[in-house]
Structures are given as C-alpha cells and as structure tokens.
Amino acid sequence: MKKTPKTTKTVKTAKENFPEDARKRVVVERVRPEIDAGRYPIKRTVGEKVVVTAHVFTDGHDRITAHLLHKAKKEDTWMETAMEPLGNDVWESAFTPAVQQPYEYTVEAWIDRFGSWRADLVKRVDAGQDVAGELLEGAALVSEAGRRASGADQKALHAAADALSSERPQKERIAIALDEKLADRVSRYPDRSRATRYDRILAVTVDRIRARYGAWYEMFPRSAGPDPNRSATFLEAESRLPEIAAMGFDILYLPPIHPIGKSFRKGPNNALTAGPNDPGSPWAIGSEAGGHKAVDPNLGTLDDFRHFVEAADRHGLEVALDIAFQCSPDHPYVKEHPEWFRHRPDGTIKYAENPPKKYQDIYPLNFESDDWKGLWTELKSVVEFWIEQGVKIFRVDNPHTKPFRFWEWLIGEIQKKHPETIFLAEAFTRPKVMYGLAKGGFTQSYTYFTWRNTKQELTEYLTELTQTEARDFFRPNFFANTPDILHEYLQTGGRPAFQVRLALAATLAASYGIYSGFELCENRAVHGTEEYLDSEKYQIRAWDWDRPGNIKDLVARVNRIRRESPALHANDRLRFYTTDNDQLICYAKTTEDLSNIILVAVNLDPHHLQHGWVQVPIDELGIAPGEPYQLHDLIGGDRYLWHDAWNYIRLDPMVSPAHIFRVRRKIHSERDFDPFT
C-alpha cells in the first residue's frame, strides 16, 4: 500500500523576486489613439467620437472581457463600455465626450472565467460528452458571481448555482447553464481582482465645435474704406460685415490692430524705407501710442474695437485676432524691459527673421531672458486682455520661433480658465516642428496646402493628415491664400484657378480660409515671388468689392454647401477615388451613417477642359452593383443618375472646374429619378 505523506512541503519563496502582477494573465498593449506614449492629449470636439482600439490577449484559450474606461478628468468614477473583438486580438470601443472639458481614457481587461467555461461546455455537449463535473465547476463560478452581486441578482445567481449542482437531469442543468440571461447576469459581476489595466491614462482635449469646423475670412480693417490715402476705422470696417457674412464665413480674422512703430518702418512692397505717409506693417507692433494691449489710433479706440466685435457677432461672425509676440523698436517694452531682448555686444538688438525672410522692422523677444517668468506672465496677460475684450480665437504669428514649452504653458493656462479659446498656429516650417506645436496645444494649424497643387501632392498630403496618427492632434486649416502667399498657380491660372483652390480648400478641410481679395481673383504678384504686388501689409488699399470677374457668389454657395453638409464638418472620413486622368481629382466625405455623402470632382487644370472616368467604391457607400444613385451638383444644380462604379466626368474650367455632388442612394429604378427634386 502506498504511503500518503502526512504534511505537504512548503517551497521557500520569500527571497524570490516575483512580479507584483504575476497573476494578471491578460496583456493590454498598443492602446490607440495615443500620442507619444501618452505625453500629449488627443483632440476632439464636443460630441465627436473617440474610437479606441487595443491589443488584448492572454495565454491559452481563455475568453477575455475588455472594457474601455473613460471619464471627465475632474471626475473620480470611470464610465465603462465593453470592447468588441475585431479579430487578431484587436479590440475596439468608443465614447463621446459630451462636455467641453478635458477627458481621460484607458483600457482594462480580465479573464472571463464563466464565458470560457461556458464555451468549453458547449463544445463538450456538442461532442456528446458527459458534463457532470463541468456543471459542478460552473455552479462554483455562478456562486462566486452571486457573492459579488446583491439584491435580486444575488438571489437569482445563487438559485442558478444550486440548480446546476442539483440532482436534476443533466439536460435540464445544461439548459440552465447555457441560458443567455444567466450569462448576462454573471457578466455583470466579474472577478476583476486580477484584471490588467493599461499602464497609462490617456488624455483628450475637448474643444468647442468651431475648433473642428469653420470658414475663415482674413481682412485688413485699415483697407476697408474708400480712400487709399488714409486708414479706414473700425467703424468704417463695420460696413464690410454684411457682405462677409453673406458670403457665409464664420470667423473674421484681423492682422494685428495695435499701434505701428515708426523706426525702420517698411514702405510699399517691402521697401526698407517708408515715406512720411506710409502706414507700415501691422506686425511691427508698438509705438509711443502703446503696445500689444493698445489699438492703433488710426483704427479708432478700444471701445470702437469692442463695438466692431459686437457688430460682427450680430452678423454671425466671430472675430479672431493676431497674436504676434515681437516688438517694433518703438514698443514700450523696449525701454521698460530691455532685459526681455537679446542685446549684441555693441548694445544693439538684432532684428527678427524667419529665414529666408527678414523682418528689419521688428525685434524678437528673448524667451530665455533672466526675467523669463516676468516676460511669460506679461505675454499671458496680453491674451487675457483681448479675451476680456470679447476675443476667443487667436491666430498666432510665427509660433515656431518661440519655445514649445512657452506655448504649452500659455495655452494650458489660458484654456484652464477659458476652455473656449482657440489658437491657430501660423507656422510654415518643418513638419515635425509643426506637429510639435500642435501636440503642445495649438487647436488648429496652418498647412502646406497652398503648395500642394497636383493630384499626387494633394492625395499624399491629405492622406497623411487624415489617415495617420496626425489626425488625432493636428487640425489642419486650409488657407487658400494669405497676405504672404499668392501661389504661382493663382498668379497664372486666372479665375478658374481661384475656383479650383476654393473648391479644394473648402471641401478637403473642415476648417479653411481665404484672405480678402481672393474672392476678387486678385493675382498680381511682385515678379518672381509669392508676395502680392502693392501688398496691404505695407500700404492701404481701397478695393472695388464688386469688380468684374469676382467669385463672391461661388464663395457664398460653397460656404452654404459646407454648412448644410455634415460630411464636410470633419476630415477623418475623406477617401480619394481613382480617376484615369491625372488632372481630375475625385474624393468623397461621408458621415458615419452615410446619411450625407459629398463627392467632389475637380479639374486641376485651370486652362483646359479635362474629362475621364472615376471609380466610385459603391460598396463602401452602401450601393449594390447596378443600383442607381443620384448625383446632385450643389454648385451647378444639375443631377445625374449613375449606375455603377465607373462613371464619366467632364469639367470645363471656363464653365465650372468643380462639381460638389450630394450623393443620394436608394433610388430603386430610373423611374424614381426625379431630376427636379
């Protein structure tokens, strides 16, 4: 007879270096979106979904339950949603921030012991095996869940556990074990004592909707009057508001409105000397009349500015101001805070530059000065000052020539108190630097759009912006022109070139803008440059806003299409379609539920008619092969009935170089096609 040992040997473990989470068998990794290992928040607007994926797996064949956890940062309790397996151990779920405040999310997963047991039971039952032992195991699991439950659930779980371990016929007990209601009840009381929580809590900046979508119009208020020999005032500029509003813009952006320095003032066309009546560049901020918190007396008073902001608001326009942290030599800071500037050995201050551009009329600030805290605090107070005047949107000049840390601090501090504030980064520089600014807090960013003109350039660039991780932190704002950039395409392409670039900017990006004069197709440049001839940057202009050849009606129409088309209010569902002609670009944007489908086709050649075939991936749009669908051109009004994937397009730039189609599905036969509805 075998001897049974009286005692079991205890293995000495005290000196072993065991991991703390040794019995957490589930691995949670690659939670996305995640920016730089969670160093920076992703960006969303109120009501915009955050779709989260994670790689979640365990050893063996046990089933897993994974939950997405999210909450407003200031709350203590996580909200949970079950993640769904997409296959290949990738899991997904989503949440939608409802309030404009910072949110957080992470993922937690654990072994689904009851689910694993149940799946195994099904296999054994299907194979006709005896499952008496399994039913006892199941009873134990259900009973454990009962101990974690309370109230009616507790009672029901204990009753089920008793039934599973009872003497009732196995068939009956199997039916109880596999009852969906039991599975559902048990799943509400899982054993999470060994759950694995992703090792990072990830952050979401939640902005107001205007941060995602809006049409910008830039204008120099001093050129809003009838006389090129004197500055227009804010009061006169108010007369422009109805027309700008009628064109359908949402945001009215003004270059700096502060007193302009006299020293080293620039003259027309960037001349290094100015005549006595030349107004100077608005970016040369500061004179004896004041600095960044003052209004240029030629434009009026602070009260006049506030009046302008209120008048704009009545027209549905939100005023955005320029923040340019630099000083004319006449700025009060230069005398009052010489320590905020970097002095050369001879005592002079070197002027600012953004190579290869030279800005001989301004001094840069020294963000590393010994009194950097004083300087940073003062600059923050500049933003706060204009917020007090009713401004909530700032276009920030040349942010890439100031430290990243400064912007992260400034934007963070301002948005803590004023979460509605929007900062647009005007940085035209290296991609990583532009992305770095966006990660650090800039709400939106200028882009390379003005220099992307061919089908390949546009497709590659937009794919990068909308299909890579950049889409989670970099919100592009497609300005079609700026006072610094009149691209050769616009200089030489005539009116169709303006129509093309308008259609592209306004439909490719949810936020886009034009600088005034675009609607007039103003295309005269300083020879061999992208600078406007007689630029408003250096002189006052008086414009004929009704001049022949203008495209104001088209601008208004396109902005109306944007407003009425939810598909154009976001960028992430942009898809390019194949065309057999490189001068024809075609793409679509859709809402998630496909209730709004906008298909855009543009002839990129402003000089010649182009035609060709476009392939519409009808399956992605929920259209069956052969099923007719209607294309309603929201620009020209025409309607077409297409039946299949490949379709013919013909665009004459002299008529209209672009179609912006609304696609209507579920037209069951040609008889249903009413070209007039």
Ligand SMILES: O=P(O)(O)O[C@H]1O[C@H](CO)[C@@H](O[C@H]2O[C@H](CO)[C@@H](O)[C@H](O)[C@H]2O)[C@H](O)[C@H]1O
């Ligand atoms: O450097 P960027 O290309 O980003 O241009 C922005 O900043 C410039 C400096 O503020 C600004 O330049 C204009 O103002 C300067 C200062 O008065 C002046 O010397 C430049 O000639 C004039 O173009 C530019 O307009 C702005 O968009």
